[in-house]
Amino acid sequence: xxxxxxxxxxxxxxxxxxxxxxxxxxxxxxxxxxxxxxxxxxxxxxxxxxxxxxxxxxxxxxxxxxxxxxxxxxxxxxxxxxxxxxxxxxx
Numbered sequence: 001x002x003x004x005x006x007x008x009x010x011x012x013x014x015x016x017x018x019x020x021x022x023x024x025x026x027x028x029x030x031x032x033x034x035x036x037x038x039x040x041x042x043x044x045x046x047x048x049x050x051x052x053x054x055x056x057x058x059x060x061x062x063x064x065x066x067x068x069x070x071x072x073x074x075x076x077x078x079x080x081x082x083x084x085x086x087x088x089x090x091x
Contacts, residue, residue, distance in 0.1 A: 001046065002033045015042060016071060019052035029053065 002022075009018060015035045023029050029050030035042040056071045 002027065002031050002049070003036060004033060005036045005038070006042065007038055014057060016052055016056050019049045020071075023049055023053050 004015075004018060004022075006013075006015070006018070018035075019033065022033075027049055029048060031049050032046050033049050033052060034046045035052075054071050055068045058067045058069050
């Protein structure tokens with residue numbers, strides 16, 4: 001199991017983008033990963049790097065819960081109702 005402490009990474013970098021970066025650097029996508037922030041687990045379930053790399057987090061802008069959705073690396077021409085976790089909302 002690979003244990004990643006997010007305190008060692010730049011602020012604003014998501015678990016999904018960290019997983020994609022690790023796979024590009026040569027890590028095995030089938031390796032199980034646990035993301036930590038200090039001594040606290042980020043996710044309840046430990047999943048593979050490949051799974052985490054294939055997802056992204058969408059934060060709610062209207063009071064809904066945070067969602068995990070498929071990563072599609074798409075460019076958006078309009079402001080979606082829910083923004084990616086790495087994107088700040090502009091008024």
